[in-house]
Amino acid sequence: MLADLLNSLAAQNLSSHDAPRRDALTDALDDARAVVAAAAEQATSVGDWSPDEPLRLTKDRIRWLLQCPRRALAAGSLAPGNIDDLLLGVIVDAAAKLLALGAARPVTVEATVAFLDAQEDHQVSQHLADIGEAAHELLEEAALRLDHLNTLWPDIAPQWWARVEEPVRVPLADRTVLLSGRLDIVLGGPPTDTAGVIVEIKGGRWHDSARSETHFYSLLLGLRDGVSPSHVVSLAAADGATHVEEVRPAIVGSVARQVATALETATSIAAGEVPEARPGRQCATCPVAGDCPAAAAIEFTGDRAAA
């Protein structure tokens, strides 16, 4: 699906094709910029942030400010969960980046772990060493997921300007508020003449929150570059699911409004209001559920992960 998309987009270029759609996206981006800028100005007048210590809004923080503000204050804590699943995600993510940069195929688990170590990220190799014999099962599953990835991933032509781990930050309100993210893979977009495509890699199975992540990243990249990406793609290595979505003005506007709402909530917290706890399924993996009265009051189906 990614290959089909890239082939289709390669036949277009920003300067001539689909001008009405491009204009509509440009207008939507301008409106979105105004919405988030106004919200940030309003927020910073209360929040007492500064350019040296700004309010930082990432996709996770925005998600939790909207879904459960109390959870948003656990930003520095690790969510409980299966470490193997977490590290499978790390392996798949890194392998995708090697592929995006044109590494020879197939990209193996061994090469991927070595790549991570070379980047001073030793969490995978350390865990494998720690679990000894049990590493075999983890490595087998990783190899299976990389098989999917090696099959799904197309050859990326040089015109696509593949970049990996692209940091994107949008400063607002005189740099006292920062929208930030690190995009797995970015293809095309300025300064090339090809349409921009964001590719997010999921180590596990595809889930709907992957969509909202790509939507946020599309806004980030659009605000930074002044041009909205054309499509967002989320690719799940566990089941090979690939979701391709065109970036539409409605998406841009919706995400901007979500950011504005998240800013309002952040402002109230910074002003001293107690953050609301909104219990739900997410309590099972919340790192601060242990002393949360709202979480304690509900029953779960299925196992609750240890904090």
Next chain:
Amino acid sequence: MSLTALASGVRQEAVRVRDELERRVATELGTAPHAVSDVYIGWFAAVDAAVCSAKYRADGAHGWTFPGWSPALAAAAVGRAALGHHLHLQHRPSHPAMTPPAVPLPDPAGAVRAWMQAAARGDSRSPVAEWVADRMAEKDRAALAACAATASRWVGGFVRVLGWPLPGDLGIVTDDHDNPVAFRWRKKHRISGGVTIAGSPDAVLGKVTSGASHSLVIHRPSAPTDTGLSERAAFEAVAAALSTGLVPSEVLFTLGDTGERTRLDVDGELLDHGIELIENVVHQRVVASTEPETRAFDDATPSPACGFCDHRDQCEPGQGWLDDPCRRYGGLPQLQ
């Protein structure tokens, strides 16, 4: 301002900077009970010592010297070299001349790969090229891939923010003396007392002559704080004044993550701040030479950097800051 006045002004100011720095460094070294020599000051040391002098001292000799090339440390140098190599292959003199409109936009990953292959063949000679060739000989694909990932991000960000084609009067600073389009920048300047100041701009805009103004260009893939930018600019401006005998007119930052270009004028105030930053490094080295084995952290400057500091377990002020229940994380209070 006439060219003569301009020429005279930039030279005189550079002389002032040099004389003031020599005086201050000599004063600092004169207070040392033991000889302090071989003090190498790059921008990282200047900013590091300013952020937290206790941490700088505690890093010791291991932290004060170049640790050797690694994928992360080599990435910017590789990025510059790759961009210079691309321009060379397109037969474009990088400095100074107009950029021919036909020079194709480099593919960042492709440009990095091409230069690495040239380095492996010995077509490019520089310390970082030697490291790449060495890694190739060792078949250390992981290190090369890690370096290439970051270097291609550097190239992409630099070109995207500065714009393509690149300004006609832009010279990319590389150590590759075999590249005819490389802009050779005299990076190191040694002052009395065995203190070396090494600037490291990524590029220079304009002619570095007394009759014209020039700007230093520095690319940061991730933008530091405003204070961080100011300190880097101050250091680089002083380092440039020392090595060229001329004061640049401004420092231009290209910030990869925000897509911004930020200009800081080089004036007397910025130069004085740069002198202070360098003096501080020498001062901290003198203090470190007199400290007992158990390092003192009384003058530590707690900040978010404490979370990543190797010495946080021994640093009481840092621990106090980290443990403060009222501390904000990314602008909001934190639940433990």
